[in-house]
Amino acid sequence: MPPLPERLDFPLIETPQQLQQLLAQPRGSLLRYGRPVGRLAFRALPGKKPVRLQQLEGPTILRAPNGTVRWMSGRLDQVAGKRAQDVSRQVMDFLQRHRRLFGLENPREELRLQDVSRDALGYTHLRFEQHYRGYPVWAAELRVHVDAGGQIYAVNGTYEPTPSGPSAPTPWLTAAEAYEQAATDLRRKGRWQPPGPALRDALGLEEAPPRLVWYRHREHGWHLAYEVDIRPNWMERYTYLIDAQTGQILHTFANYCTLRPTESSAIPDAPEIAYTPLPSLQANSSMRRRRMCSATPAHCGFITILPPATL
Structure with a gap:
């Protein structure tokens, strides 16, 4: 093996031509100083799939x-x-x-x-x-x-992570008082024009009763609140979340859609109900159909109402 000073005496390479000349010299490599001890064999890694196709199976x-x-x-x-x-x-x-x-x-x-x-x-x-x-x-x-x-x-x-901190306080407001809080807010906004019983029945304008729920306010944390479903007029529907202890309105949003935009202060005219006997069923006087007309005559239609005994 050459002495150490000779092995550390590397030539200075400044041009590609010098590099080609150096590579052309029969200097060999360190492998020529070694002694073969066996035969190198290549074997694929064990696995059902190639390594590049193996993926972790998990959710x-x-x-x-x-x-x-x-x-x-x-x-x-x-x-x-x-x-x-x-x-x-x-x-x-x-x-x-x-x-x-x-x-x-x-x-x-x-x-x-x-x-x-x-x-x-x-x-x-x-x-x-x-x-x-x-x-x-x-x-x-x-x-x-x-x-x-x-x-x-x-x-x-x-859903929410398990709430931490809130206790179960006794609600100070009743369900009726929470409903009135929502109605007062809608009156202030000019949206209060409740439909009559006949129109509610014809259009199925039902309201879910207020219920107590846990509501997490973005800034003030958890509150025990009333969820109020309210229809201030024949067309609109809102959901209110009223604090069950203070009566504060925590959150509200509209829960309806329209085909055309309406002015914030305008409530669409309520339809009129007309009862007309069905020609083919004159014998059954309890069966009627209701003609629903808005303020525009072109927007009219008929709703057939069946008595409970025939449903």
Whole structure:
């Protein structure tokens, strides 16, 4: 082997031609000072798939800004049985086992089964409503989907992590007082023109009764509030969230749609109801059809009303 000074005496390379000349010299490499001890063999790495095609098998998870699971899909778990009670029990076991993943302290207490449906493909869909300290969490639910083979393949929903801090205060307002708070606000805005009983019946203008819910305000945190469904006129519908202790309006939004924009101060004219006997059913005097006309004569139609005994 050459002495160390000779091995460290590297020539100065300034041009590509000098590099070509240096490479053309039979200097060899360090491998010529070694001694072969065996034969090199190449063998593919063990695996069912090529390395570049191997992928981790796991669920796909998309999280909401609050950290909860907005969407999760994959081969999540297997349930046995076809009866709704068996499927729902095993789905709840799955949610309880993975409660940290879902951001819930105790899904058995916080999630209440509201609906179980099965579609034409034999897939089962379960809908849970989130509760806390005896009251539902506003607009919070979780859905679990099971295929025909019993595989939980997807979970989605919009819900809250288990609330921390709020107690269950005694509401100082009644449901009627909360409704009046919403009505007062709509009167102030010029939207209050409630339809009469006949028009409510003809158009099915029903209102859900106020209910107590937990509502998380973006700035002020959790509040026990009344969710108020209110129809101030024949066309519009609003949802109000009223603090159950102070009567403060925490949130409100319109819950209807129109085909054309309307002025903020104008309420569309209510339709008129005209009762006309059906020509082909004169013998049944209890059957009527109602002609609905707005202020514009071109917008008229007929609604047939059947008596309860014939429904």
